[in-house]
Amino acid sequence: MLNRMPAPRDTEALLAAVARGDRAALRAVYEREAARLFGIANAILRDRDAAGDAVQDGFVRIARRAGQFDPSRGPAGAWLAAIIRHAALDIARARGREMPSDDPGLGDQAVAPEALERLAGAEESRRLHDCLATLEEKNRQGILLAFVHGLSHAQVAARLDQPLGTVKAWIRRGLLRLRECLA
Amino acid sequence: MIPTDPEARDALAGEYVLGTLEAREAAEVARALPRDPALAEAVARWEARLAPLTAIAAGEAPPPDLWGRIEAALDPPAPRRARPAWRWLGDPWRIGALGAGTVAAGLAALLLLRPAPAPQLMTVLLTDRDAPAWLVQADAQAIRLASLNTRAPPPDRVLELWALPQGATAPTSLGLIPADGRITVRPATIRPQPGMLIEITLEPPGGSPIGRPTGPIQFIGRLAPAVGG
Numbered sequence: 001m002l003n004r005m006p007a008p009r010d011t012e013a014l015l016a017a018v019a020r021g022d023r024a025a026l027r028a029v030y031e032r033e034a035a036r037l038f039g040i041a042n043a044i045l046r047d048r049d050a051a052g053d054a055v056q057d058g059f060v061r062i063a064r065r066a067g068q069f070d071p072s073r074g075p076a077g078a079w080l081a082a083i084i085r086h087a088a089l090d091i092a093r094a095r096g097r098e099m100p101s102d103d104p105g106l107g108d109q110a111v112a113p114e115a116l117e118r119l120a121g122a123e124e125s126r127r128l129h130d131c132l133a134t135l136e137e138k139n140r141q142g143i144l145l146a147f148v149h150g151l152s153h154a155q156v157a158a159r160l161d162q163p164l165g166t167v168k169a170w171i172r173r174g175l176l177r178l179r180e181c182l183a
Numbered sequence: 184m185i186p187t188d189p190e191a192r193d194a195l196a197g198e199y200v201l202g203t204l205e206a207r208e209a210a211e212v213a214r215a216l217p218r219d220p221a222l223a224e225a226v227a228r229w230e231a232r233l234a235p236l237t238a239i240a241a242g243e244a245p246p247p248d249l250w251g252r253i254e255a256a257l258d259p260p261a262p263r264r265a266r267p268a269w270r271w272l273g274d275p276w277r278i279g280a281l282g283a284g285t286v287a288a289g290l291a292a293l294l295l296l297r298p299a300p301a302p303q304l305m306t307v308l309l310t311d312r313d314a315p316a317w318l319v320q321a322d323a324q325a326i327r328l329a330s331l332n333t334r335a336p337p338p339d340r341v342l343e344l345w346a347l348p349q350g351a352t353a354p355t356s357l358g359l360i361p362a363d364g365r366i367t368v369r370p371a372t373i374r375p376q377p378g379m380l381i382e383i384t385l386e387p388p389g390g391s392p393i394g395r396p397t398g399p400i401q402f403i404g405r406l407a408p409a410v411g412g
Contacts (some may be wrong), residue, residue: 023374024371025371027370030250031356032394034250038243038249040240042243048395052246052252056256059253071282074234079230081234082200087200102293125237128235129235144239152205178233
């Protein structure tokens, strides 16, 4: 019994162990996922210190909420990413999202085209990619700036040089359009 | 105010997931979720729809001390006396939080180990000039590393400690080596045994992003029983 090598466990099983208070399982989740999750937080915050805070807050939430993870609602990786995104968004909001609309960290485009092409790979993300392609350019930009880079309605409006009300309406319309397209 | 109209509720859920809501609105949605299962369901569906967009952000190694900060945030304020021996098993007073099976297995391990303690295992990892660089000591449960000849890794690189049990095809990370060169680990998934390879590789900040060594092996050695151990 002492020398048994446990089989490699997937993230879902690790989360079940985390829910039982297994710290080593949490560390294993961290080791597997930290680089991806840190990248997600840093795309939103564009500040490594703040992104570290977001991943720290996120992992505390993961440790406490692992029992709420429901595999029937989606893969573990998406659940983890959602927690980290919301932790990063909370930090962005607490800082008043004081990002200038010409933040050099954002580059010239909402999202580099080659990054968007990554979506065309896997089956599920290809559908989203194709649906995004049916949106008007500004709707698509607004959605990507918000989701990937954590921009608020006001920041998207400033960056796209459009009135706030117009941008809110576009983004909402874009989301509903995506929902229909993915249905 | 959470709207009652289904379309408006679903749009609100979408904007919550997208992240465009202002702090007050987002906090209101977050508070409503536990007691509004329909809204929680709508949020979950939006999370699933938009999740592929997370692949757009490029992965990036986090700061090397981040795991330590997470552990510190999870644990109640640490007592004065360090308890490295319990680090990997959690606080003994919180053992009730672990599954009963874990507790039983832990007790069985203690009972088996107490009458005949496993011999101490050791190895010395050498530099490329055969100077001793690291002392590795291990017993049945813990692996301790001490620096004999500390050489800081190049800037933007960290040292990561790995163990490769005999017969295993891939090493298991034992963690990043802190600047003072001392680390004690109680790995959950492997058990130190004679013949186990211990190696140290050079990795990007935050450690290997893929869970396997990506950088060159800097030091390597094989655990062997210490005479009289």
